[in-house]
Amino acid sequence: MKNYRYFTLSLLAFILIISCQDDDNQFGTTEAPSNLQIDFSIVNADTENEFGDGSGAVEFTATADNAINYKYIFGDTQEAPETNGSISHTFNLNGVNTYTVTVIASGKGGTQTSTSSEVTVLSLFDDPATRAFLIGDNPPEDNNNDPVATKTWYVAFQEPGHLGVGPLDSSTPDFFAAPANGLAQCFYDDNFTIANAPNGMSFNHFNLDPDGVGVTFFNAEFNTVGGGGGPDDQCLPFDVSGEKSLSLSSATSGLPEGVSTGTQFSVTDGGFMGYYINTSSYEVLEISESYLYVRAISGSPGGPLAWYQKFTTNPDGSVEGGDGGPNLLETEYENLLFEEEFNVDGVPDPNIWNIEIGNGDNGWGNEELQYYTEDNVTVEDGVLKITVKREPTNGFDFSSTRMTTLNNFSYEYGRVEVRAKLPEGGGTWPAIWMLGENFPDVGWPETGEIDIMEHRGNQQDVIHGSLHLPGNFGGNAITESTTVAGVSQEFNNYTVEWSAERILFAVNDVVYHEFENTSGTPFNNPFFLILNVAMGGTFGGAADPAFTESTMEVDYIKVYQ
Numbered sequence: 110m111k112n113y114r115y116f117t118l119s120l121l122a123f124i125l126i127i128s129c130q131d132d133d134n135q136f137g138t139t140e141a142p143s144n145l146q147i148d149f150s151i152v153n154a155d156t157e158n159e160f161g162d163g164s165g166a167v168e169f170t171a172t173a174d175n176a177i178n179y180k181y182i183f184g185d186t187q188e189a190p191e192t193n194g195s196i197s198h199t200f201n202l203n204g205v206n207t208y209t210v211t212v213i214a215s216g217k218g219g220t221q222t223s224t225s226s227e228v229t230v231l232s233l234f235d236d237p238a239t240r241a242f243l244i245g246d247n248p249p250e251d252n253n254n255d256p257v258a259t260k261t262w263y264v265a266f267q268e269p270g271h272l273g274v275g276p277l278d279s280s281t282p283d284f285f286a287a288p289a290n291g292l293a294q295c296f297y298d299d300n301f302t303i304a305n306a307p308n309g310m311s312f313n314h315f316n317l318d319p320d321g322v323g324v325t326f327f328n329a330e331f332n333t334v335g336g337g338g339g340p341d342d343q344c345l346p347f348d349v350s351g352e353k354s355l356s357l358s359s360a361t362s363g364l365p366e367g368v369s370t371g372t373q374f375s376v377t378d379g380g381f382m383g384y385y386i387n388t389s390s391y392e393v394l395e396i397s398e399s400y401l402y403v404r405a406i407s408g409s410p411g412g413p414l415a416w417y418q419k420f421t422t423n424p425d426g427s428v429e430g431g432d433g434g435p436n437l438l439e440t441e442y443e444n445l446l447f448e449e450e451f452n453v454d455g456v457p458d459p460n461i462w463n464i465e466i467g468n469g470d471n472g473w474g475n476e477e478l479q480y481y482t483e484d485n486v487t488v489e490d491g492v493l494k495i496t497v498k499r500e501p502t503n504g505f506d507f508s509s510t511r512m513t514t515l516n517n518f519s520y521e522y523g524r525v526e527v528r529a530k531l532p533e534g535g536g537t538w539p540a541i542w543m544l545g546e547n548f549p550d551v552g553w554p555e556t557g558e559i560d561i562m563e564h565r566g567n568q569q570d571v572i573h574g575s576l577h578l579p580g581n582f583g584g585n586a587i588t589e590s591t592t593v594a595g596v597s598q599e600f601n602n603y604t605v606e607w608s609a610e611r612i613l614f615a616v617n618d619v620v621y622h623e624f625e626n627t628s629g630t631p632f633n634n635p636f637f638l639i640l641n642v643a644m645g646g647t648f649g650g651a652a653d654p655a656f657t658e659s660t661m662e663v664d665y666i667k668v669y670q
């Protein structure tokens with residue numbers, strides 16, 4: 110609840126400079142780039158390893174007078190369409206190979222100057238498993254009766270999180286993960302054929318039209334590439350036709366083993382996997398016969414983000430083995446640490462629960478409309494009931510209850526499971542959440558906040574799981590949501606599984622939000638529990654004028670370690 114970044118090897122080079130200096134009055138004065146030079150640095154090259162360490166990685170820097178931007182043609186079928194002159198590139202052909210690298214510098218009025226140089230570099234990279242999965246294990250025969258392995262991939266649109274986005278320092282889509290079937294049809298119509306080729310692998314992107322000219326799903330930041338006029342123009346005509354090349358290389362993200370395969374693939378000529386984010390390189394996180402999960406860093410001038418995409422070999426968008434997407438919680442915590450069954454009728458156990466009174470500071474920092482009392486909560490027939498009512502209470506129009514286990518119970522790491530039925534009505538804001546035990550000393554958001562469940566009556570049946578911490582709190586919290594039918598009519602299990610490595614949010618054991626925990630977050634200290642029902646405020650929204658009262662019922666709370 111909202112309360113929120115060598116050794117430089119001298120290379121023998123041949124330089125060919127071509128200047129295109131045709132003046133065109135419509136552009137005004139033209140000025141071709143001059144003094145174009147390329148500097149190379151082969152990563153970890155030394156006297157014993159003249160051609161590098163086998164990674165194939167080379168750092169390039171191009172400089173020129175009067176240059177606006179630079180284009181690299183690496184001589185291995187890969188290109189970088191536009192850079193500021195500095196770029197890293199990995200050459201993947203096994204062994205010691207020499208490549209002719211060309212840089213084209215562009216100046217005013219479209220004038221260009223180019224220079225080329227040879228670089229000789231060692232690559233020892235090989236990932237036959239990933240290659241085999243990408244192109245298939247049972248190759249058909251082409252027209253020349255030569256074995257040609259080929260496989261077609263589709264967007265796994267029946268999978269939750271088939272498209273997601275998160276920060277660069279995470280390996281999960283902490284900002285957004287698309288629900289199953291939740292995005293534009295133009296994205297789901299695409300398919301991608303990857304096949305064996307003489308110099309590696311070929312790549313074809315099809316988006317409906319036989320000639321490959323169809324409609325592409327654009328990130329709003331780049332929709333002008335497709336001719337869009339505004340942020341809402343995301344399904345746009347775009348030419349993806351033509352066979353391109355695909356190559357494998359060692360991933361450079363630094364993601365650990367178990368999170369990533371350590372392999373990435375890149376597509377030539379600006380090829381991309383259906384969602385346009387101005388990149389052609391994808392790190393393979395997971396891959397199997399029928400499933401591909403990748404991570405890509407957007408080429409965003411406003412700041413790069415980590416994007417996630419899931420693909421399947423099934424045209425219907427489902428993943429083999431199939432339930433169409435539910436990511437079921439596989440707990441690592443089985444030992445019961447704390448159990449509250451609400452077995453004694455009357456008031457909540459005072460040895461466990463503190464009842465907070467009042468409206469806090471500015472509605473508990475959220476402009477909430479209720480005044481908390483000890484009279485809006487009771488235990489009946491093994492169920493805790495918190496009722497929010499429209500009634501004049503100490504100058505406020507609504508009353509309710511907020512209760513905590515501060516100083517009575519807290520825990521660090523484990524699985525908390527709360528079985529509850531939620532209130533309904535416009536403006537209601539029930540929450541089951543946790544704050545750091547050090548909250549009284551360090552305050553919020555420094556203490557950290559884990560929202561196990563939040564719901565608003567103005568968005569019925571949408572469950573939110575959120576994290577608040579310095580840099581990400583309030584309206585900028587790290588949050589995801591899932592839709593669960595009938596949350597105000599039936600009991601459901603709301604779960605958070607929390608460790609030093611990750612925090613998972615689930616409803617009825619279906620995970621809908623994953624967060625990579627690190628030593629730098631506040632989520633590495635004991636937390637205590639909070640139950641409350643608020644009314645209105647920054648999250649709850651407007652109260653329905655016809656609202657009278659509604660109740661959150663809690664059957665049990667269990668914590669396992």
